[in-house]
Amino acid sequence: MIITPVKKYRDTGLKLTPQRLAILDYLEGNTGHPSAEDIYRVILKKFPTISLATVYNTLDTLRLKGRVREVSIDPEKKRFDPNTKPHNHIICVKCKKVADIKETFDLGLVGNQVSDFEILGHHVEFHGICSACKSMANA
Amino acid sequence: MIITPVKKYRDTGLKLTPQRLAILDYLEGNTGHPSAEDIYRVILKKFPTISLATVYNTLDTLRLKGRVREVSIDPEKKRFDPNTKPHNHIICVKCKKVADIKETFDLGLVGNQVSDFEILGHHVEFHGICSACKSMANA
DNA sequence: ATTAATGCAAACACTTTGCAATGGA
DNA sequence: TCCATTGCAAAGTGTTTGCATTAAT
Numbered sequence: 001m002i003i004t005p006v007k008k009y010r011d012t013g014l015k016l017t018p019q020r021l022a023i024l025d026y027l028e029g030n031t032g033h034p035s036a037e038d039i040y041r042v043i044l045k046k047f048p049t050i051s052l053a054t055v056y057n058t059l060d061t062l063r064l065k066g067r068v069r070e071v072s073i074d075p076e077k078k079r080f081d082p083n084t085k086p087h088n089h090i091i092c093v094k095c096k097k098v099a100d101i102k103e104t105f106d107l108g109l110v111g112n113q114v115s116d117f118e119i120l121g122h123h124v125e126f127h128g129i130c131s132a133c134k135s136m137a138n139a
Numbered sequence: 140m141i142i143t144p145v146k147k148y149r150d151t152g153l154k155l156t157p158q159r160l161a162i163l164d165y166l167e168g169n170t171g172h173p174s175a176e177d178i179y180r181v182i183l184k185k186f187p188t189i190s191l192a193t194v195y196n197t198l199d200t201l202r203l204k205g206r207v208r209e210v211s212i213d214p215e216k217k218r219f220d221p222n223t224k225p226h227n228h229i230i231c232v233k234c235k236k237v238a239d240i241k242e243t244f245d246l247g248l249v250g251n252q253v254s255d256f257e258i259l260g261h262h263v264e265f266h267g268i269c270s271a272c273k274s275m276a277n278a
Numbered sequence: 279a280t281t282a283a284t285g286c287a288a289a290c291a292c293t294t295t296g297c298a299a300t301g302g303a
Numbered sequence: 304t305c306c307a308t309t310g311c312a313a314a315g316t317g318t319t320t321g322c323a324t325t326a327a328t
Binding site (some may be wrong): 019 | 281282284
């Protein structure tokens with residue numbers, strides 16, 4: 001069951017340590033946009049000696065290899081997304097849960113209001129209230 | 140020349156301290172999206188004893204009064220924007236300079252892909268390279 | 279055998295908080 | 304006078320780094 005990460009990891013030229021495979025395995029298809037601490041807490045169950053520094057190091061290595069994207073939608077901490085294809089996000093303003101918005105938007109800028117910048121891309125962050133927080137408010 | 144901030148500040152019910160007026164004055168019409176530290180360094184010239192904590196406290200007070208918006212486009216630190224009207228931003232991926240995008244986008248989401256969320260609003264962050272960084276790269 | 283990755287601790291950057299002293303209202 | 308605000312220091316988060324040990328290649 002950790003075969004898939006191994007396959008996907010082989011071609012990176014990075015060493016396949018058990019810790020990395022566990023992180024890869026946890027990230028695989030994960031749409032929860034976990035923070036480094038979130039990941040750390042999960043991996044800790046299988047690897048009680050793993051350090052938070054290793055999680056950070058691994059995430060940064062994966063980012064440099066283009067395997068993970070840093071999502072800066074949460075002002076409190078960095079969140080990580082294994083989906084590196086262009087897509088957008090929504091964050092719950094109460095509990096900070098982040099979800100994907102599959103829809104993409106072709107946003108052009110009219111005129112020369114940003115003549116100062118060469119535009120490389122864009123990211124839309126929706127904010128809202130998730131159903132869990134909504135029902136708490138109604139209680 | 141600090142008359143304008145005084146006028147705009149009167150109706151908040153907050154005490155008008157010289158430190159606050161200086162911060163207000165600096166923020167007034169400022170499109171540079173400064174961090175707390177940025178603001179602190181500027182105010183320090185006029186008020187050599189002001190503390191960074193006061194800057195943070197004042198910014199939070201202003202935020203609660205709706206006079207300032209926290210912009211979370213820079214993952215490293217919070218940036219503050221006195222323009223609380225809906226608008227979007229562009230950030231230079233190299234120097235982290237942030238500029239306003241006056242253009243607004245009426246983005247609707249089709250289908251029920253976010254049935255889990257009640258959408259409250261959205262913010263578009265463009266990323267690009269500013270002219271200063273571009274010319275450095277060409278050098 | 280090499281060399282990168284781990285895990286610990288310490289350092290770092292940003293932000294918040296407790297509290298006595300100060301100063302606007 | 305009264306109470307909010309200041310400024311300092313300390314503490315609280317999140318993240319990075321140095322370095323000896325370990326382990327993947």
